[in-house]
Amino acid sequence: MKRVITFGTFDVLHIGHINILERAKALGSHLCVGISSDQLNFSKKGRNPIYSEKQRLKIISSLRFVDEVFIEESLDLKGGYLKQYSADILVMGDDWTGKFDMFSSQCEVKYLPRTPAISTTEIIEIVKNIE
Numbered sequence: 592m593k594r595v596i597t598f599g600t601f602d603v604l605h606i607g608h609i610n611i612l613e614r615a616k617a618l619g620s621h622l623c624v625g626i627s628s629d630q631l632n633f634s635k636k637g638r639n640p641i642y643s644e645k646q647r648l649k650i651i652s653s654l655r656f657v658d659e660v661f662i663e664e665s666l667d668l669k670g671g672y673l674k675q676y677s678a679d680i681l682v683m684g685d686d687w688t689g690k691f692d693m694f695s696s697q698c699e700v701k702y703l704p705r706t707p708a709i710s711t712t713e714i715i716e717i718v719k720n721i722e
């Protein structure tokens with residue numbers, strides 16, 4: 592029974608988030624999700640998330656494919672998180688292809704295709720432009 596781990600901001604939840612979490616869980620029996628802290632999100636994306644880390648943690652932990660959640664404080668701690676949560680498989684969307692290959696000695700690393708034509712950034716832009 593494999594333990595799967597994935598990471599992301601998961602701000603303004605959308606179908607792409609649901610699809611990747613559903614497919615990640617299908618690869619094993621336990622899914623753990625590292626949710627980017629507000630600070631980490633700011634450093635990655637240059638803006639504050641719409642929903643706070645506490646809210647995002649609660650939303651993601653309420654999904655039926657998700658067994659465990661934690662706040663990811665820093666990208667540099669990834670190897671430590673894989674160990675701490677005993678990950679057998681690391682899953683990321685294919686926008687990250689190649690970026691986590693250095694962890695393939697620790698666990699299997701899989702990049703899953705992103706759901707086309709939707710992202711949190713796009714949703715924010717659409718909502719901003721509604722007159």
Ligand code: CTP
Nearest residue numbers: 599600601607611683684705706709710711712
């Ligand atoms: N994801 C996906 N399909 C999408 C959007 C996101 O599979 N259409 C995946 C990402 O590849 C990542 C996870 O969902 O593994 C969390 O991504 P996140 O960055 O939180 O979502 P985005 O919508 O890409 O956010 P943003 O627009 O702010 O970059």
